[in-house]
Every structure is written in C-alpha cells, then in structure tokens.
Amino acid sequence: MWNTLTGSNTRKRTVFLISVTICIFVIYAQWSKAFGIFSNSKGNSKPDNVNLFSEKLRAAANNQLTSVKNVSDKRTSLPTLQDSNFELKEINSFDITTLTNVTNATEIEQVNKTLTLLSRQVGSDSVIDWSKFQHISFRQKPKQNMSDLPYFLRFEKAAYDIMNMEPITFDPAFKNPCWRGGDSFTSLNDGSLHCLPYFYIIGVKKSGTTDLYVRMKRHAEFCEPFRKGSQWFPRLRFGTDVTSRINNYVLSIIQRGFDPRKVEFFISLFDKPALCISRSLSTRRGKDPLRYKMVTAEASPSTFHMHTNWERLPGNENLNDPRYTNFQYIKHITPNVKIIILFRDPTTRLYSDFLHTTRVWYGRYSPYVFHRDVIQLIEAYKSCFRRFSQRSCVYNNTLKQELRSKGVILAESFNAGFYAVYMKELLAVFGKAQLFPILMTDYITKMEKTLRNAFSFLDMSSVSSRTMRRMLKIGPQNVSNKKKAGIMLVETRDMLYEFYRPYNEDMVTLMNDTQYLFPKP
Missing domain, CATH: 1.20.5 (Single alpha-helices involved in coiled-coils or other helix-helix interfaces)
Structure with a gap:
C-alpha cells in the first residue's frame, strides 16, 4: 500500500x-x-473519585499522625487533621484554591505540587506534616531509634565514666593516635590495631564543616572513617536523636558485643581507618621516628555545643554547670589531639540551620515560623540570665527541653551561638596550640590559603597544585536552600543581632580579632 x-x-x-x-x-x-489515566484538570465538573480521594487523604493523614505521636523519639507534637489550621475545602483534580493560611500564588502552587505527590502516596508508608505558616508536606516514618535498644533502658553511670579511664599508651611509630589491642587497653585485648581521631572538626554547625571535611579528605595522607561525623560524644552514646545513624555498620559493632555507651564502641567506629593506617608504611627519613603518617578524623559539628546529659555523668552530679564536657572527654582519651572550629555570623548561621532542620524533619519552610521561634528563644534566655549565670543558662538542658516541648525546634542550635562561652572552655582545656579557628568568610574568600594553613596546622604534607585544584573544584556542600523559604525577616534579623552583640564582643576580646563582631550587612 x-x-x-x-x-x-x-x-x-x-x-x-x-x-x-x-x-x-x-x-x-x-x-x-x-x-482513568487522564485527569479532568480543567472545567467545573468534578471527577467521581474526588470525594473518595478527599476521604482517603483525611483518613490516611489522621492514621499516620496518630502513629507519629506514639513514636519514641517524639521530635515534634503533630496535630490531627481536625486540630490543624489547614482545612481541605475543595479538591478539583488536586487543584486547591481555598486553603486556610495560604494566601499567595506561590504557596498555592506548592500545595498543588505537594498534593499531586501525596495522591500517589495515600496508603503508602508516608507521614503527613504541616505547619501554621506553610504548606503540607510528608516525610518517611522514622526507623528504629537507638534509645529503643536495651542499653538505654536505664542510666548506668559506670558506662559513661570516661575520666576515670587509664590513659592509653599510643605507639610512637604512628602519627595518628594508634595502638595494638592488648598492649595497654585491656578491654580491646584482640591484638589488632586500633586508632582514635588525629583531629576533630567540632563545629560550628552550618558554618562550612561538611564543605571543609569533603575537601580535606582528598589529602593523600587521610584515611576516611565510616562517616564524616559519628555524633558519638553529643548523641550516639546516649541514644539521643540518632535514627539516621542506625546503619548496618553501627549495628554490626553492637552485634560484636560493644556497648554503644562506652569508649570501646567509639574506638570501634574507627576500625576502617585503622586498617587503612596499618597498610600505609612509610620510609623513614633521617631520625624521624614516624613510620605510619596517615591520619583520620572525626567531624561532628554538634560536639561544639551539644553536651547531652552532662548533669547525670560522673563528676557532674548536683552541679549548676558542668565540670566535665565533651572537651574534657576528648582531651582525656587523646591528649595531643588537634581541634578545628569554623565560626559564622550566629544570626545567619541560625537561619541556615532552621532551613536545614525544617527541610529534613518537618517540612516547615517559613521565615514567620523562624520569627516566632526566635522570640520565644530570646525571651527564655533573657529570663534565665536574669536569675543565673551565663554559663549555667548555656548548659541548662532543662531550659532547652521546655522550649522543645513548646514546639521550638532550634533550642540546641540557638545555644550554639554563644561562641565565647564554649571558646573559653576550649582554650582552658586544650590551649591555643591545639586549636585552629576559621572564620567562614575567610574560608569562602580565601579557600586555598585556608586549606593550606589547615594542613600545616595538622603537620600534614603540603599538597601539590594539581591536588589543590581538585579540592577547589568540588562544589559547595550541604548548602541550605533559601529560595523556597525566602530571606529572613528584617525584624527577626535585627532582634538576633541585638541579642548576640554582647556575646560577639566577648568573642572579639577572647580572639583579639574584630571580625568576630559579625557586623550587620
């Protein structure tokens, strides 16, 4: 044809x-x-399955939210659909034009996109979240929490008694703090090589710690651990908020019989770099005693400001502020360790952390939610400072728990902005020679110089121009997305700058550097 x-x-x-x-x-x-593939997206007639979808959405939402309330970690108290300020009034092929508290076209568009996705998720393993000031979103159900494990059913002080540990005798042939199991640490009497971090990147959260770590790990003398930050000091050993860290590697260590509350467990987290270090025999030069020059690190940014359960740990009982913190514990097990800290304007850092936290856990993108939380945070800390010392309030875990119970999600992060309090502790414990502070603005504008200075501080070999180009070519890491939420409200920014100013001035005096004033842009 x-x-x-x-x-x-x-x-x-x-x-x-x-x-x-x-x-x-x-x-x-x-x-x-x-x-039924084509949907009726235009016109006034409603498809027959619209009411059915609305009922399924409502039922699924209430069922899922009820299950969230029973989750052991209870990161947030979520309302039922009836209690929520959101009310589904009309659904026409997933086109909502009347939704309480949604007042602009951008938010309505976001609702439409979210509901389209949600329509595919009804009956699946999803959890619906919403907030007074923002669109509906959903996240996956949390996995098993560390606190559900039998280790954490009761608090045993002996498990956390780091300060009474006998000092570990490290092998001088290794640049990294390493030793053979059985030589000096009887609880790891297995004859294998064990190592602890040579240096820490301890914070501050949302100040470029991930970006710095990703570039530094490209150094030829670096052995990468199982993950950037184990969060063992601030979280993991207490079974606190570590859902995402219950991975196969951690569970395999527990199955080998290690108690996650004890230092032996922390040491076992570095078995992978220990093996890497053991295979890196170097040729001696002159009188240099070092035969193994590879090193490893730990980079949990919460280590700087999150001192969980300090009031229950041995030596801190019945005190208003701690005698021992994360810093003393790190110093005790690795006396010559080196510490890197990145600092950022505490106001912009807090908003960046808000965007990151709400994106990951709650789906609550809104500068209005941030403004509401900041008001409560400032009022709570001002009230505390009128009654107690600055250090007592900064380390007051009860205050942070009360704020979280009111729905304020940034209590820990707000606390991290008192840089001078923590820096005084670091200087008292480690001294200037073991600390390498970095301003985020310097890191961004002078990245190559900062990286070379960091490697020099760590006594690592200078990298070639080719390697440095590869480091610099890596894209920005872990950047918060401000496009969806918008910029911080001017009134919120002014409140935070005013609140943090005296503490930034203390930091200027402590560091002898006016850049720590972090002037308002």
Missing part, C-alpha cells in the same frame, strides 16, 4: 499519514479514558 502512495502523488501520502495519526490518537484517548 505504501508503495502505491510513493512517487509524485505527495498530497495523497500526506492525507494518509494525517488519517493514520488521527486514528491512533482517538484509539489511545478512548483507551486512556477507559482506564
């Missing part, structure tokens, strides 16, 4: 092709209609 249409009769051939195309389209349209 085709042959009869070829040749000079182009008109007949064109008509034939058009006819065939129309036939295919009609058949496909009828087939799609029969199986």
Whole structure:
C-alpha cells in the first residue's frame, strides 16, 4: 500500500499519514479514558473519585499522625487533621484554591505540587506534616531509634565514666593516635590495631564543616572513617536523636558485643581507618621516628555545643554547670589531639540551620515560623540570665527541653551561638596550640590559603597544585536552600543581632580579632 502512495502523488501520502495519526490518537484517548489515566484538570465538573480521594487523604493523614505521636523519639507534637489550621475545602483534580493560611500564588502552587505527590502516596508508608505558616508536606516514618535498644533502658553511670579511664599508651611509630589491642587497653585485648581521631572538626554547625571535611579528605595522607561525623560524644552514646545513624555498620559493632555507651564502641567506629593506617608504611627519613603518617578524623559539628546529659555523668552530679564536657572527654582519651572550629555570623548561621532542620524533619519552610521561634528563644534566655549565670543558662538542658516541648525546634542550635562561652572552655582545656579557628568568610574568600594553613596546622604534607585544584573544584556542600523559604525577616534579623552583640564582643576580646563582631550587612 505504501508503495502505491510513493512517487509524485505527495498530497495523497500526506492525507494518509494525517488519517493514520488521527486514528491512533482517538484509539489511545478512548483507551486512556477507559482506564482513568487522564485527569479532568480543567472545567467545573468534578471527577467521581474526588470525594473518595478527599476521604482517603483525611483518613490516611489522621492514621499516620496518630502513629507519629506514639513514636519514641517524639521530635515534634503533630496535630490531627481536625486540630490543624489547614482545612481541605475543595479538591478539583488536586487543584486547591481555598486553603486556610495560604494566601499567595506561590504557596498555592506548592500545595498543588505537594498534593499531586501525596495522591500517589495515600496508603503508602508516608507521614503527613504541616505547619501554621506553610504548606503540607510528608516525610518517611522514622526507623528504629537507638534509645529503643536495651542499653538505654536505664542510666548506668559506670558506662559513661570516661575520666576515670587509664590513659592509653599510643605507639610512637604512628602519627595518628594508634595502638595494638592488648598492649595497654585491656578491654580491646584482640591484638589488632586500633586508632582514635588525629583531629576533630567540632563545629560550628552550618558554618562550612561538611564543605571543609569533603575537601580535606582528598589529602593523600587521610584515611576516611565510616562517616564524616559519628555524633558519638553529643548523641550516639546516649541514644539521643540518632535514627539516621542506625546503619548496618553501627549495628554490626553492637552485634560484636560493644556497648554503644562506652569508649570501646567509639574506638570501634574507627576500625576502617585503622586498617587503612596499618597498610600505609612509610620510609623513614633521617631520625624521624614516624613510620605510619596517615591520619583520620572525626567531624561532628554538634560536639561544639551539644553536651547531652552532662548533669547525670560522673563528676557532674548536683552541679549548676558542668565540670566535665565533651572537651574534657576528648582531651582525656587523646591528649595531643588537634581541634578545628569554623565560626559564622550566629544570626545567619541560625537561619541556615532552621532551613536545614525544617527541610529534613518537618517540612516547615517559613521565615514567620523562624520569627516566632526566635522570640520565644530570646525571651527564655533573657529570663534565665536574669536569675543565673551565663554559663549555667548555656548548659541548662532543662531550659532547652521546655522550649522543645513548646514546639521550638532550634533550642540546641540557638545555644550554639554563644561562641565565647564554649571558646573559653576550649582554650582552658586544650590551649591555643591545639586549636585552629576559621572564620567562614575567610574560608569562602580565601579557600586555598585556608586549606593550606589547615594542613600545616595538622603537620600534614603540603599538597601539590594539581591536588589543590581538585579540592577547589568540588562544589559547595550541604548548602541550605533559601529560595523556597525566602530571606529572613528584617525584624527577626535585627532582634538576633541585638541579642548576640554582647556575646560577639566577648568573642572579639577572647580572639583579639574584630571580625568576630559579625557586623550587620
């Protein structure tokens, strides 16, 4: 047939092709209609399944939210659909034009996109979250929490008694603090090589710690641990908020019989870099005693400001502020360790952390929610400072728990902005020689110089120009997305700058550097 249409009769051939195309389209349209593929996205008529979808959405939401309330970690108290300020009034092919507290086209568009996704998730393993000031979103159900493990059913002080540990005798042939199990640490009497971090990147959260770590791990003398930060000091050993860290590697260590509350467990987290270090025998040069020059690190940014359960630990009982913190524990097990800290304007850092935290856990993108939380945080800490010392309030875990119970999600992060309090502790414990502070602005504008200075501080070999180019070519890491939420409200920014100013001035005096004033842009 085709042959009869070829040749000079182009008109007949064109008509034939058009006819065939129309036939295919009609058949496909009828087939799609029969199986319900096409949705009625325009017009006033509502499809028959709209009310059914609305009922399923409401039922699924209430069922899922009820289950969230029973989750052991209870990161947030979520209302039922009836208690929420959101009310589903009209659903026309997932097109909502009337939604309480949604007042602009951008938010309505976001609601439409979210509901379209949600329509595919009804009946699945999803949890619906919402907030007074922002759109509906959903996240996955939390996995097993560390606090559900039998280790954490009761608090045993002996498990956390680090300060009474006998000092570990490290092998001088290793640049990194390493030793053979059985030589000096009887609880790891297995004859294997064990190592602890040579240096820590301890904070501050949302100040570029991930970005710095990702670039530094490209150094030829670096052995990468199982993850950037184990969060063992601030979280993991207490079973606190570590859902995402219950991975196969951690569980395998527990299955080997290690108690996650004890230092032996922390040491076991570095078995992978210990193996890497043991295979890196170097050629001695002159009188250099070092035979193994590879090192490893730990980079949990919460170590700087999150001193969980300090009031229950041995030596801190019945005190208003701690005698021992994360810093003393690190110093005790690794006396010569080196510490890197990045600092950022505490106001912009807090908003960045808000965007990151709400994106990961709650789906609550809104500068208005941030403004509301900041007001409560400032009022709570001002009230505390009128009654107690600055240090007591900064380390007051009860205050942070009360704020969290009111729905304030940034109590820990707000606390991290008191830089001078923690820096005084660090200087008292480690001294200037073991500390390398970095301003985030310097890191961004002078990245190569900062990296070379960091490697020099760590006594690591200078990297070649080629390696440095590779480090600098890496894209920015762990950057918060401000486009969705918008910029911080001016009134919120002014409140925070005013609140943090005296503490920034203390930091200027402590560091002898006016850059720590972090002037308002």
